[in-house]
Amino acid sequence: MDEENDFFSGLHQSMMRRLTGDFHILETIVPVEKQMEYFKYSAYVRAKNPQETVERQMNVLQAKDSTYEELKYALTYLATSGDVGAYRAIETFSKQAVDPKLAEWTSLSLMQARLTMDAEFLNEKQVFISTGLGGKGNKFRFYAFFRANHLTPFSDYQRRLIEKEFAFSIQKNNGEVEKIDIGENYFSILFLMDMSADVRYVLISAADVCNEFGEFIDARIMVTNVKVYDDIDIQKELLKK
Numbered sequence: 001m002d003e004e005n006d007f008f009s010g011l012h013q014s015m016m017r018r019l020t021g022d023f024h025i026l027e028t029i030v031p032v033e034k035q036m037e038y039f040k041y042s043a044y045v046r047a048k049n050p051q052e053t054v055e056r057q058m059n060v061l062q063a064k065d066s067t068y069e070e071l072k073y074a075l076t077y078l079a080t081s082g083d084v085g086a087y088r089a090i091e092t093f094s095k096q097a098v099d100p101k102l103a104e105w106t107s108l109s110l111m112q113a114r115l116t117m118d119a120e121f122l123n124e125k126q127v128f129i130s131t132g133l134g135g136k137g138n139k140f141r142f143y144a145f146f147r148a149n150h151l152t153p154f155s156d157y158q159r160r161l162i163e164k165e166f167a168f169s170i171q172k173n174n175g176e177v178e179k180i181d182i183g184e185n186y187f188s189i190l191f192l193m194d195m196s197a198d199v200r201y202v203l204i205s206a207a208d209v210c211n212e213f214g215e216f217i218d219a220r221i222m223v224t225n226v227k228v229y230d231d232i233d234i235q236k237e238l239l240k241k
Helices: 002-018 032-048 054-062 068-079 084-094 100-122 156-172 199-211 231-239
Strands: 022-025 126-129 139-147 176-182 186-194 222-224
Touching: 032 068, 032 100, 054 068, 054 084, 068 084, 068 100, 084 100, 139 199, 139 231, 156 176, 156 186, 156 199, 186 199, 186 231, 199 222
Parallel strands: 022 126
Antiparallel strands: 139 186, 139 222, 176 186
């Protein structure tokens, strides 16, 4: 587990040293697989170069009888057009009652439309940082998972200490806690942190403070910006020796 965290930290620091330009982070949580599907389809739309117009595809978004595939194509086409009206059309569409199947696609198209416009009007390099959990502003969203030492159930005092110390450590480092879930013998945290922050250090510092009161948190930490664990993932982690 330590090797995984060391690799994660090293990769993050290396990326931040090399990337230059304006950064854009997708704010919604979209699985990496869906993001790959979107950008592959976007490349296909750009290469296809059909006899389409922005106006026609904007009409598709506004029509009540447009099919899923038509909407999917329209969103992608408009996102790559660099047209201000196209961006506004996607923005308006995103605020409506969007079919749940299209929600993630709409978020991705809105992000791409914003990047395309910024690249044209600002004449500056635009960098889209893709993670499964997205982020907000200049902060990444992370998910961290911890186990109780020997899987011993937490006491009420330990639960309060976990909530207090982890929230304090994250906020002290200019982060923001979105959610803390404490189970019988494990807990998880969904939080936002600056791109330049040493996330692993922030979490370990909080765990060390808690463990001054009884060594009740396992030293092994799992942190990711790819996905939130479901029940199956949690059970797998609890079964690890």
